[in-house]
Amino acid sequence: MWVSDSYEDIYGRAQASLSRGDYETAYANFHRLSERLSGLKPIVRDRRPELLNLLQLSLLRQAEIHRIRGEFEQAMQLFERLNEIAPEGRDSWRRSMALIRIDMGQPEAGLDELRAQAVAYPGDFQLWLTIGLECEALGRLDEAEENLRRAAKSATAPDDKADAYLALFDFYRAQSRVEEALAAWDQAWAAHGHAPDYVFPVYQMMWENGDLERAHEYLRQEKNPLRQGFHRGLLAAGEGKPDEAIKHWKRVAKLNPLDFDEGHEAWAEAALRVEHAPEEVIRTMAADLESGNVNLHGLILQAVAEARIGHIDHAQQALEIAQTAGLRSRPRQEKLSAANWALFDELVTSDEIKGQLRHYFQEDSDGEVNASSE
Numbered sequence: 001m002w003v004s005d006s007y008e009d010i011y012g013r014a015q016a017s018l019s020r021g022d023y024e025t026a027y028a029n030f031h032r033l034s035e036r037l038s039g040l041k042p043i044v045r046d047r048r049p050e051l052l053n054l055l056q057l058s059l060l061r062q063a064e065i066h067r068i069r070g071e072f073e074q075a076m077q078l079f080e081r082l083n084e085i086a087p088e089g090r091d092s093w094r095r096s097m098a099l100i101r102i103d104m105g106q107p108e109a110g111l112d113e114l115r116a117q118a119v120a121y122p123g124d125f126q127l128w129l130t131i132g133l134e135c136e137a138l139g140r141l142d143e144a145e146e147n148l149r150r151a152a153k154s155a156t157a158p159d160d161k162a163d164a165y166l167a168l169f170d171f172y173r174a175q176s177r178v179e180e181a182l183a184a185w186d187q188a189w190a191a192h193g194h195a196p197d198y199v200f201p202v203y204q205m206m207w208e209n210g211d212l213e214r215a216h217e218y219l220r221q222e223k224n225p226l227r228q229g230f231h232r233g234l235l236a237a238g239e240g241k242p243d244e245a246i247k248h249w250k251r252v253a254k255l256n257p258l259d260f261d262e263g264h265e266a267w268a269e270a271a272l273r274v275e276h277a278p279e280e281v282i283r284t285m286a287a288d289l290e291s292g293n294v295n296l297h298g299l300i301l302q303a304v305a306e307a308r309i310g311h312i313d314h315a316q317q318a319l320e321i322a323q324t325a326g327l328r329s330r331p332r333q334e335k336l337s338a339a340n341w342a343l344f345d346e347l348v349t350s351d352e353i354k355g356q357l358r359h360y361f362q363e364d365s366d367g368e369v370n371a372s373s374e
Contacts, residue, residue: 007033007036007037007051007054008054010029010032010033010036011029011030011033011054011057011058013029014026014029014030014033014058014061015061017029018030018061018064018065021320021321021324023065023068023069026061026065027062027065030058030059030061030062030065031058031062033054033055033058034055034058034059034062037051037052037054037055037058038055052085052086055085056082056085056086056089059078059081059082060078060082062078063075063078063079063082063096064328066078067100067103067327067328067332068324068327068328070103070327072100072103072104075100076097076100079093079096079097079100091117091121094113094117095113095114095117095127095130097113098110098111098113098114098117099114099130099134099330101113102134102138102331103332107134107138110134111131111134111135114127114130114131114134115131118131118150122154123154123156124154125151125152125154125155125156125160125161125164126151126160128147128148128150128151128154128164129147129148129151129163129164129167130330131143131147132144132145132146132147132148132150132151132167132171133148133167133330133331134330134331135147136148136171136174136331137331138331141175144171145168145171148164148167148168148171149168151164151167152164152165152168152187158191158192158193159191159192161188161191162188162189162191162192163188165184165185165187165188165191166184166185166188168180168181168184168187169181169184169185169188169201171184172184173201173205173208176208176209178205178206178209178211181205182202185201185202198262199218199221199222200222200227200231202218203215203216203217203218203219203222203231204231206218207231207234207235207238210238212235212238212239215231215235216235219231219232219235224260224262224263224266225252225255225260225263226252226255226257226260226262226263226264226266226267226270227262227263227266229248229249229251229252229255229266229270230248230249230252230263230266230267230269230270231266232248233245233246233247233248233249233252233270233273236248246273246274248270249270249271249273249274250274252266252267252270252271253267253270253271253274253276255267257284258284258287264284264285264288264293264294264298265295265297265298265301267284268281268284268285268298268301268302268305269297269301269343269347272301272304272305272308272347273347278304278305278306278308278309279305279309281301281302281304281305282302282305282306282314285298285299285301285302285305285318286302289302289321296322296325296326296336296340299318299319299321299322299325300318300319300322300336300340300343300344301347302318303315303316303318303319303322303344303357304343304344304347304348306318307348307350307353307354307357308348310353312353312356312357315353315357316357316360319336319357319360320360322336322340322360323335323336323360335360335361335362336360336361336362337361337362338361338362338363340361341358341361341362344357344361
């Protein structure tokens with residue numbers, strides 16, 4: 001058991017605050033911890049390497065909070081300090097600083113640093129993958145594709161190779177390059193050495209591109225009844241069969257989502273589309289959030305349900321959590337996507353409520369696709 005106000009206790013409380021999204025309290029505790037540890041004589045830290053590790057972690061968490069808040073210069077200063085006290089981690093600190101430079105609006109400086117490291121460590125698939133994803137976010141699609149392919153080629157571990165090919169799948173899917181996306185999908189699971197564990201991204205892609213025949217083909221492989229029923233409804237709606245769509249969604253809404261390990265977001269959207277009690281959606285998504293299983297789609301649907309019963313403050317909380325997830329992600333996303341807005345706009349009828357919450361979402365409609373990806 002940790003002693004109250006010990007170094008480990010302070011770190012534990014700070015980490016708990018960070019997990020709850022209480023950045024002010026988390027930062028105060030991480031800063032207090034780093035100041036106490038920095039005040040120790042070097043000989044003491046040398047005798048207890050776990051203290052140096054705690055110091056590094058506390059500085060890293062402070063840098064993360066600065067990055068979430070958009071305080072990039074302060075984050076950079078902390079990485080400079082890390083480089084001084086733990087020079088053995090300089091490659092990692094330099095990578096983090098390169099990404100912050102991209103966030104600061106200095107993409108060439110950031111990418112140049114990442115490219116230099118990739119040349120120095122050509123077998124590091126993660127570097128090529130990072131460059132590819134950052135270039136894609138910057139709209140440099142040719143360079144993105146080239147580096148994502150380098151990531152797949154350089155990866156040796158099956159999971160790493162699969163991750164690279166799944167990134168290529170997402171890249172091609174975003175551009176509606178369906179056949180290339182399918183090839184990348186197959187290569188990802190070939191790397192794993194077994195049949196796909198899930199299939200919903202493929203039938204979603206087919207639906208997005210209007211290939212309903214192949215969407216049905218892949219949907220038949222779906223084993224989760226929540227996902228299968230919800231997407232059968234989407235396909236029926238896309239085929240101009242609204243009554244059939246409603247029947248599918250009503251059947252899904254009658255199921256208990258907590259009887260299934262996955263697919264809760266599919267159940268929630270089906271339920272909201274047939275005017276099922278929004279309170280049930282809120283309870284289910286809140287349970288997922290507490291267990292750490294909720295995703296961006298689920299948070300948007302939780303906000304929709306809260307908005308439907310007029311709980312603006314609760315809807316704001318859900319959207320703030322979703323927005324923070326984007327700020328913490330890589331590449332960094334300042335606001336929720338236009339696709340997420342399209343879903344929110346469709347499912348919330350009150351123009352007044354939508355007007356109050358519109359600022360959480362991007363204003364443009366570039367890349368607007370269905371937001372039901374899980």
